[in-house]
Amino acid sequence: METVTIKDIAKALNLSTSTVSRALRGSYEISPETKKVVLEYAEKINYRPNPIALSLKENRSRSIGVIVPEIDNPFFSQAINGIETIVYNRGYHALIFQSYESYQREVINVQHLASRRVDGVLISLSGQTTDIDHLRELQDKGMPIVFFDRFSDEINTHKVIADNFDGAFKATEHLIKSGRRRIAHIAASASLSITKERINGYRAALNKYQRPIDDTLIKYCGYSLVEVDNVIGELLADSNPPDAIFTASDRLAVSCLTALKNKHVDIPKQIAVVGFTNLKVAHLFDPPLSTVMQPAMEMGQTAAELLLDLIERKSKAPITYQTIKLPTEMIIRESC
Amino acid sequence: METVTIKDIAKALNLSTSTVSRALRGSYEISPETKKVVLEYAEKINYRPNPIALSLKENRSRSIGVIVPEIDNPFFSQAINGIETIVYNRGYHALIFQSYESYQREVINVQHLASRRVDGVLISLSGQTTDIDHLRELQDKGMPIVFFDRFSDEINTHKVIADNFDGAFKATEHLIKSGRRRIAHIAASASLSITKERINGYRAALNKYQRPIDDTLIKYCGYSLVEVDNVIGELLADSNPPDAIFTASDRLAVSCLTALKNKHVDIPKQIAVVGFTNLKVAHLFDPPLSTVMQPAMEMGQTAAELLLDLIERKSKAPITYQTIKLPTEMIIRESC
């Protein structure tokens, strides 16, 4: 990889590197002619400043790190698109990393981002993460961090989340209002903030309509088909099986529907299903899946804006961190 | 962002930075005690080498650039997962960029990757790209490039692709064998390699079964619902409308099904649909969508391996570039 440097320009033009540097960035007053010559020559030989050298010098990279559990998940890939729009417009780059829902990978990613001198980190926690020392440490070093979607209470910073409580409430209420009497909930990892909030919403809806809360109907579950299949087996084996299931994520909804179909359960007659998903294809399902959608793109954008503001802020005044809760949308696709 | 450097270790231990450096990487023979002391102290104060300094010094970054049209697309996000497995295991990092199907964004991404000193580039071309000077230039500078999925003939390098011809052939053949007589094809951007190959496969199947080829049944089309909706309107308005559609991508299939449903077309009775998609949820559709799946993960892995081999190769012997064609799998989900 041969490269054009400031030195090459200086040599060719019989100038010092500092003059060239100044001409290039027009910072110091420099003779207009010199400036012109330099700029033209730079253009001609297609000079590009080396961001690595800059990073080393300035100890920052004009890029932010983004850690998501998984890219192959519509919610997160849409959130990333939101993030990229913002950071791109503000002259930054986004480095995307996946934790694959693994705590260990998350820690490694965090460390790597730190050593890469990203200017800030956007993160949505892995399902396995309970200990957040790696993030606290990072924050203590002065790295701005913003959570989106999945956060930890133990870190004081901006958080951008969906109104999971309300979303779960609406989903459950919808099922109640459609006449369902025994509504199960398949939830994700118990440690996640979203899981707790959604369970609370589910409970609140049952309470409001004075339905009994049966904790055996709440199943924490991994994403895989086998796990969900097991859980559904348990639910169906119950002497008083549910007539509806509220599933807490894209993956869970898909696995749930698959398992139910495999077991030849009539959806929605025997069991109605509502999801908390960002599946843009749910309307094509048989039957179409009602679902609570999160504003993924907007969540990414909001989080990115908050992070960049943190990064670029001048004032030394103490920061008041915000938790921004974005509304979810209940999309009813099947009168079940 | 306060940071621990080699200098800090040297100072604390009354050594020179070079000694510390050597101890840390165990390269030169160094007294075992010194080594031990250094390693322990480094561990203690949690020293992490600065990859930026290393990049600057070695003019390489131990990272590769990945440019895909869009992350919010199961095929590409799965391919990225394949890529990451490989590069991670071989001590590299993947920087992921999206062209959003835009030629301009692709050029910018390529330039940015170059200035970032990535060690190589994996790319799947944008739908808009016809001119590939930006890549040729990059290759001329010595940057290893490997194409996956969408390539250009004008660049001589490794290419890892799906057997698009065969996939399209199988899809079309399936429709013919199920008794369809007039099969339309909704294709993506005309400039893409995958588009041409799939059209060829489609044609070959029609030829084999001595069906007439009617070019008005081949529609190049953008991904959006409106565009596909228009195209379907045209097809249906035909005096002799098709009784089957072979769609060339995830997005096209989804838009196509949506449009058909909006128009109350009976699928598959009136029109059967087969896709070329990596949708893991197609079996939940009404009716379940038959589809040709590409080995996304494997494609990513293979491409990444080839790229890393190029990056790490010692020999100066001329390289023989390969084009690796991976088999697709026809998944029949509805007897239409």
Place this chain on the structure above:
DNA sequence: TTGTAAGCGTTATCAT
């Protein structure tokens, strides 16, 4: 075995 110094590309400080 260890230290000194130069260099990777750039900018900021201090001379001139």
Place this chain on the structure above:
DNA sequence: ATGATAACGCTTACAA
């Protein structure tokens, strides 16, 4: 207005 120099963190000849 321009040039010389040091510095960012690290590695590696070359010296000792």
